[in-house]
Amino acid sequence: MDDHKIFKVSRRDFIKTTSVGVTGLLIGMSISCTDNKKKLTGDPQSRFTPNLFISIDGNGDVKLIAHRSEMGTGIKTSLPIIIADELEADWSKVKIEQALGDDKYGDQNTDGSYSVRMFFMPLRKAGAMARTMLEQAAAKEWGVDVSTCKAVNHEVVHSSGKAFGYGYLAAKAALLPLPDENKVTLKSPKDFRYIGKPSSIIDMEDIVTGQAKFGLDTNVPNTKVAVIKRNPEAGAGVKSFNAEAASKIPGVIKVFKLDAPGFPTNFFKPLGGVVVVADNTWSALKGREALVIEWEHGKNANYSSAPYIKNMMKGAKSKGKVRRDNGDVDEAFKASKTLLEAEFIVPHLAHAPMEMPCAVAHFHEQSCQVWAPTQDPQGAKKALAGALGLDEKAITVNVTLLGGAFGRKSKPDFIVEAALISKNIGAQVRVVWTREDDIQHDFFHAPSAQYIKVGIDKNNRVNAWLHRSVFPSIGGTAAEQAIEPSGGELSLGMIDMPYDIKNVRCETQQAPTKIRIGWLRSVSNIQHAFAIGCMVDEIAHARGVDPVQNLIDMIGDDRRIDFASLTKELENYSEKQEDFPWETARFKNVIQVAKEKSSWGKKLPKGSGQGIAVHRSFLTYVACVVEVNVDENNKITIPKVDYVVDCGLAVNPERVKSQFEGGASFSTSIALKSEITVKDGSVVESNFHNYFLARMSDAPIQTAVHIIESNEKPTGAGEPPVPPFAPALCNALFAATGKRIRQLPVKLT
Amino acid sequence: MFKNTNHFLARKWKLDGRHLALVPVREIILSMVKDNCYIDFKITHMATYQININGQVQQVEAMPDTPLLWVLRDHLLLTGTKFGCGIAQCGACTVHLDGMATRSCGLVISSVGERKITTIEGISTGGLHAVQQAWIEENVPQCGFCQTGQIMSAVALITQTPNPTDEEIDVAMSGNICRCGTYERIKKAIKRAAKSELK
Numbered sequence: 001m002d003d004h005k006i007f008k009v010s011r012r013d014f015i016k017t018t019s020v021g022v023t024g025l026l027i028g029m030s031i032s033c034t035d036n037k038k039k040l041t042g043d044p045q046s047r048f049t050p051n052l053f054i055s056i057d058g059n060g061d062v063k064l065i066a067h068r069s070e071m072g073t074g075i076k077t078s079l080p081i082i083i084a085d086e087l088e089a090d091w092s093k094v095k096i097e098q099a100l101g102d103d104k105y106g107d108q109n110t111d112g113s114y115s116v117r118m119f120f121m122p123l124r125k126a127g128a129m130a131r132t133m134l135e136q137a138a139a140k141e142w143g144v145d146v147s148t149c150k151a152v153n154h155e156v157v158h159s160s161g162k163a164f165g166y167g168y169l170a171a172k173a174a175l176l177p178l179p180d181e182n183k184v185t186l187k188s189p190k191d192f193r194y195i196g197k198p199s200s201i202i203d204m205e206d207i208v209t210g211q212a213k214f215g216l217d218t219n220v221p222n223t224k225v226a227v228i229k230r231n232p233e234a235g236a237g238v239k240s241f242n243a244e245a246a247s248k249i250p251g252v253i254k255v256f257k258l259d260a261p262g263f264p265t266n267f268f269k270p271l272g273g274v275v276v277v278a279d280n281t282w283s284a285l286k287g288r289e290a291l292v293i294e295w296e297h298g299k300n301a302n303y304s305s306a307p308y309i310k311n312m313m314k315g316a317k318s319k320g321k322v323r324r325d326n327g328d329v330d331e332a333f334k335a336s337k338t339l340l341e342a343e344f345i346v347p348h349l350a351h352a353p354m355e356m357p358c359a360v361a362h363f364h365e366q367s368c369q370v371w372a373p374t375q376d377p378q379g380a381k382k383a384l385a386g387a388l389g390l391d392e393k394a395i396t397v398n399v400t401l402l403g404g405a406f407g408r409k410s411k412p413d414f415i416v417e418a419a420l421i422s423k424n425i426g427a428q429v430r431v432v433w434t435r436e437d438d439i440q441h442d443f444f445h446a447p448s449a450q451y452i453k454v455g456i457d458k459n460n461r462v463n464a465w466l467h468r469s470v471f472p473s474i475g476g477t478a479a480e481q482a483i484e485p486s487g488g489e490l491s492l493g494m495i496d497m498p499y500d501i502k503n504v505r506c507e508t509q510q511a512p513t514k515i516r517i518g519w520l521r522s523v524s525n526i527q528h529a530f531a532i533g534c535m536v537d538e539i540a541h542a543r544g545v546d547p548v549q550n551l552i553d554m555i556g557d558d559r560r561i562d563f564a565s566l567t568k569e570l571e572n573y574s575e576k577q578e579d580f581p582w583e584t585a586r587f588k589n590v591i592q593v594a595k596e597k598s599s600w601g602k603k604l605p606k607g608s609g610q611g612i613a614v615h616r617s618f619l620t621y622v623a624c625v626v627e628v629n630v631d632e633n634n635k636i637t638i639p640k641v642d643y644v645v646d647c648g649l650a651v652n653p654e655r656v657k658s659q660f661e662g663g664a665s666f667s668t669s670i671a672l673k674s675e676i677t678v679k680d681g682s683v684v685e686s687n688f689h690n691y692f693l694a695r696m697s698d699a700p701i702q703t704a705v706h707i708i709e710s711n712e713k714p715t716g717a718g719e720p721p722v723p724p725f726a727p728a729l730c731n732a733l734f735a736a737t738g739k740r741i742r743q744l745p746v747k748l749t
Numbered sequence: 750m751f752k753n754t755n756h757f758l759a760r761k762w763k764l765d766g767r768h769l770a771l772v773p774v775r776e777i778i779l780s781m782v783k784d785n786c787y788i789d790f791k792i793t794h795m796a797t798y799q800i801n802i803n804g805q806v807q808q809v810e811a812m813p814d815t816p817l818l819w820v821l822r823d824h825l826l827l828t829g830t831k832f833g834c835g836i837a838q839c840g841a842c843t844v845h846l847d848g849m850a851t852r853s854c855g856l857v858i859s860s861v862g863e864r865k866i867t868t869i870e871g872i873s874t875g876g877l878h879a880v881q882q883a884w885i886e887e888n889v890p891q892c893g894f895c896q897t898g899q900i901m902s903a904v905a906l907i908t909q910t911p912n913p914t915d916e917e918i919d920v921a922m923s924g925n926i927c928r929c930g931t932y933e934r935i936k937k938a939i940k941r942a943a944k945s946e947l948k
Contacts, residue, residue: 072892072929200888207893208881210829210869214894217828225823250795250812280823282815290790354833354841354894354928403831403894404928435834654888658931662891665930688838688926695923696932703933 038155040165048170050130050178052104053083053123060154060167062087062094067105068115069375070098070203071353071402071409072662073718074655075115077201079123081194082116082651086127086187089166090154091194096202101377101397109376111410111519112573113618113716116651120714128184130173137173138164153193189649189711198654203401215373215400216432218360224253224429226421227284229291230273230441232682234516235263236298241274245290251283252276254425255291258417263298265516266478268383270417271441277425281432298681303514305348305447305678312449312470313343315509320468321484324495324567327503332464336455338542344452344531345743348676349445350691351520355403356433361418367394368422372415373402380412387416388423406666407519411443439691440683443518444676446471448527452535455503460543462554464503469494469528476513483512485524487569493528493617493723495567498582499536500556504566515678522719525617526670526726530744533613533727537734547612547731548595558585573619573716580619580715587614587621589708590644594623597706598642607631608639609735613727618716621646624724626700628732634748636672638664638700638729643721645705648712656717660705663721668694671726672746800861802827803871813859818842820858821868829869829897833926840925841894843901844868850905852924869897872904880904883942891929899925899935907943 042058049055055063064083070076080096083089099105107118131151138156139146141164148159157163189196206212213219231237237260246255260272274291278284333339359372368388374380377397385392402409418431433441448471455464473489475482485508487495495506520526540550560581563570572580591614594600600610607630614623627640643660650656673692677684685691730741739748792814799806802825809824816835821827821844830853833841837852844853845867872878877885880903890896899922906913906921913921918939927935 070892072890074891200885201890203893204885204888204890205877207890207896208884208900209877210827210897212893213828214831216832219826219828245790248793250793280811280819282812282819282823286790286812286814352928354839354892354926355831402892404892406928432832435836435839658888658891658934661933662930665932666928668930687836688834689836693926693928694930694932695926696935697919697923699930699932701933 038163039168041167046171048174051126053126054130056170062089065099067099069110071405074201078652082123083127085194086124088151101381113718116714125181132184133173134169137169214403216358218371225281225284226277226431227288228273228275230271231295235265237296239294239296242292246287249287251279252287267411270413300514301681303681316449316451316468316470320507320509324506329464329503329505332503333455337458338456340454344450346448346527348447350439350442351406351408353404356438357414359415359418360430361422362428363422369396371398375410380415383412406521436686443516445520446517450531465501468507470509472511472513474517483510489524491571493525499554522722525723529615529723530726537731555584590621590623594625594644598625609732611728611731613724615724617720620715620720622720624728626728626732641700641703643705646708648714657705659717660721661703664703665699667722667725671729802866815858817853817856841898843898850902879945880942883938887934887938889934895927903939
């Protein structure tokens with residue numbers, strides 16, 4: 001599989017592929033509301049479905065489709081808000097339905113912080129189209145010019161004051177021809193009813209009462225439960241197994257082998273292993289523990305992360321493949337007055353969403369239905385079709401709520417497991433992953449080694465920047481020949497380094513992929529922002545300039561950076577440079593606001609310090625100031641974090657805030673707690689007693705999120721909180737203790 | 750015959766001490782040791798239990814070492830109680846055992862006896878509990894998966910400590926992991942709920 005899948009470009013003109021449908025009886029239209037001036041409702045059976053996303057019935061109830069996956073970002077609310085706003089719908093009359101996996105909706109792969117960016121305009125048009133038709137229907141009914149009719153909060157109002165409700169108009173609007181989606185009039189941002197205002201998520205009450213249905217909660221009667229013992233070495237198979245003891249556990253129904261894919265495993269293939277199917281989860285788990293298995297050894301049986309990282313660092317210190325080359329770095333170093341060098345290491349990380357991978361599958365008469373917490377229902381459908389030898393039409397993918405995902409659940413391996421097992425046993429089955437399965441068989445974040453060398457000239461300006469980044473590519477999980485980072489991976493924070501430096505060279509080295517590597521929230525931005533964010537702080541101290549002023553100095557004049565002239569490999573999050581240019585003024589602005597909001601430079605007690613880092617990722621500009629305290633026992637607390645966010649127009653600022661608050665905690669895990677190590681092909685950590693995550697007592701005490709007011713195009717919000725946090729924290733630790741941190745997770749002693 | 754038994758026991762019990770000091774975790778361990786009950790591969794029989802859940806006595810048939818978590822989820826279809834780690838480290842499966850926050854993944858069915866179990870489905874008979882209400886007002890959840898466990902820990906906390914300090918909240922809640930990182934709002938919601946309950 002080509003690793004260009006990192007960035008998606010499929011963006012179909014989906015509104016056109018729709019149909020207008022009227023169901024029910026139109027004859028003898030019942031008017032259930034007899035208000036003299038207003039007719040609110042019509043035949044409850046009538047239905048107006050101007051496009052795939054909207055359906056209005058005769059009662060005036062609006063059903064909107066949420067086609068992207070809800071994993072905690074609030075997207076199941078935020079996208080329908082966009083439609084409802086343009087539709088002038090009353091939010092209290094809106095119901096939201098989660099879409100099945102179906103390419104008619106356009107892109108459903110909920111990753112890359114894409115959802116709002118990609119669908120803001122299409123969904124506005126979808127809503128505006130329906131609103132226009134409702135206005136036209138009312139004008140026709142009254143026999144007046146449509147310009148005298150205006151949709152306002154679930155009614156179309158005539159200039160005389162009379163009004164029809166959306167329910168009454170549904171049947172009539174359904175008879176009208178569809179307007180051209182590109183010619184409908186969109187609302188002026190000043191008239192937005194919901195966009196840009198805080199909205200609660202629609203599943204709120206179900207979540208707090210325990211009624212919300214996550215993947216693990218799929219309740220289909222007569223479902224068997226399966227667990228799988230997988231080879232500790234990714235992709236390797238089963239030599240032999242003895243199921244005698246397992247079969248004696250009450251409730252155990254069947255034990256059988258599932259083929260292993262070898263390595264590279266690919267993204268969609270199950271790891272194989274020995275499957276235990278039982279009547280209930282405990283029997284299955286107990287049966288699995290009673291298995292006796294002899295494993296095959298594969299090509300990565302000797303993979304150990306510690307020597308691997310050491311070796312990558314050796315590579316990072318020697319000349320590599322050039323990925324960006326401006327000016328002449330080697331000559332410039334000769335002219336530098338001061339040279340700085342630093343090495344940075346970030347380990348493997350696991351996603352560890354609170355809900356482990358899980359799926360229910362029912363294979364029946366050459367068709368298959370699944371229920372799964374998937375980020376990518378269309379990808380799952382394709383993978384299932386391939387694995388089962390079925391046409392995609394025979395496959396139904398129901399998307400449940402996701403109990404967290406962070407990139408893990410964009411891979412459908414666990415759903416394919418469920419389907420293959422269902423086919424084997426001829427019954428409906430739920431595949432359950434334990435936490436041990438999740439942590440030991442993840443698609444891990446790549447470990448990385450980086451080297452940065454910087455020259456400062458006699459005018460106290462940075463005149464040369466050499467950056468080498470070495471890590472196994474995600475592509476290597478699918479293709480053996482992918483042994484060096486792709487341009488896409490380097491576009492996440494490395495070759496898009498924005499500072500105004502004449503001589504820049506970025507290089508990579510080969511590092512073959514030895515275990516399943518995948519996308520973790522913000523991906524290679526994690527290591528690149530860490531290295532660059534810390535290095536820039538070292539530069540500030542070497543230059544003898546305040547870190548905030550240093551950032552302003554280094555970014556240079558207000559301009560749009562012409563990356564096309566700097567590197568051929570930049571992908572700009574799959575957007576054209578002219579549509580989403582790299583604007584240094586926006587970068588500077590978030591720095592200035594952060595300086596003010598964090599009271600930068602304020603007097604702090606001994607053992608405390610502030611640090612700053614700034615990073616643009618997923619087209620969003622983020623400045624992060626972390627205040628840290630280190631006590632005499634080297635215990636680290638984080639009293640305050642200030643994030644300044646320029647993500648264009650924030651459709652639901654409440655959820656943007658929550659993403660950043662949560663992002664601070666997620667990043668605290670990366671910076672201070674989490675590390676996956678691999679020894680002889682097996683992952684050492686197994687559960688939360690040795691794969692540590694930030695708890696309440698570790699997380700920042702107060703995270704203030706300042707969103708820049710903007711009418712620019714919306715950009716990402718889910719991933720951008722992560723990259724600048726760790727470097728800001730490490731820079732704060734330097735301010736507090738004088739100790740430079742160049743390896744994560746932080747170990748002060 | 751049970752080659753992996755010792756390994757499995759060791760894994761279940763090795764909590765590495767890190768959060769052993771926290772009251773809820775200790776509660777479980779003490780109760781399990783006291784009741785002399787743990788996961789046992791020699792147990793291969795089914796038994797019938799009458800357990801009091803949310804004010805109702807329910808009859809279930811299960812192996813004696815079945816964790817209460819799976820009895821709730823698989824046998825009684827009370828899926829508000831979540832599976833997050835299986836070793837009492839994350840709190841997603843928190844229920845109340847006679848009012849005490851308890852990890853249901855580490856409590857085996859044979860040790861429950863007549864003690865009263867309350868799950869998220871049973872914390873409020875009419876409408877929402879003050880803690881649930883506060884959770885809504887503070888917009889706490891992101892993905893929401895851990896939140897029922899968080900709420901169960903929070904309800905137990907403010908029942909026992911009506912006006913908890915920041916430190917008391919940290920101690921009571923540190924056994925509950927939220928990967929989305931909603932901790933700040935959880936703390937605010939607990940204070941809000943405590944305030945409304947004190948009125």
